[in-house]
Amino acid sequence: MTSAALESFLAELERLRDAAAASLAAAVDAAAVEQARIEFVGARSGRLKAVQKMLGGIAAADKPEAGKRFNDVKAAIAELFAAAQDRTAAAADAPGAVIDVTLPGVTVPLGHLHPVTQTIRRVQEIMAGLGFESVDGPEVEDPWHNFEALAISPEHPARDPLDNFYLAVARAADPLLLRSQTSTVQIRVMESRRPPLRIVSLGRVYRPDTADATHYPMFHQVEGLLVEPGTTMAHLKSVLRLFASSFLRGDVRVRFRPSFFPFTEPSVEVDMEWGGRWVEMGGAGMVDPAVLEAVGYDPAAVSGFAFGLGVERIAARRHGVDDIRDFYRNDVRFLRQF
């Protein structure tokens, strides 16, 4: 026969085991398991400890039975803890546990090409449609390609050492400079190929200009060159007009004004009509026979035209930008508009 004290002790043990099992089953993370651990098996005021104290009131004859049952429940609760700890640790590692799919997503900001790069690509596209292949040339040049082959004589003001960026690392006998114009690429292409030729080259050029709304020490040019038998100024004007109409959209008129460039004869300034005004976009002309000869072409057999336009200038016109420095400030509020 079991005594009343033993009965209530065993009932209390049952309750304790059930409560611990329920509590651990409900624990969703390590913190909740720890909370339950303190409540049930905490060394100072855990509920198991309180039940253990009841052992003192049990009759000596019932003690072995009570002690055994107490140890069974204690072991069962320890097992439940171990299982709960494993479960919550595994859940913390699972990706589903840390990603709340109901939260709004984080938008990754998408960039886009710089307006100057966009302009370069658009020009290449339009000129490709007219049969012009896009080629590259070096930004570090020798005086032959930057000046001599383009018939820019040693006395020409453009040759002033202070008007150019010479490289200090180059040997005095073999000077090198940052190219001041993309016309250098005309020479590089003609030196390595035979006519007929239709090329464009777009890239950076450098001049020691003070930066203002229309100048910058580094800017970009579009160089165009066509060499074929029978080329005339009429072809030049048609190509520029087709280009202007495509790039600026609409039927854009082109005007030539007499000018001088050492490597073209005759030479012209190119204006495009824009918003009811004539805007200067660059220079052009028929390739000077002296230049054709310098690269080994026969001026009696072929003729050509060349043109050079400012990339920032045409981009500014197209987008209504009135200060080219905005292209280089890297202010995203400006760049975002393109």
Ligand code: DAH
């Ligand atoms: N290279 C000239 C400059 O930078 C622009 C130019 C003029 C290019 C006439 C040409 C040309 O190809 O034919 O001022």
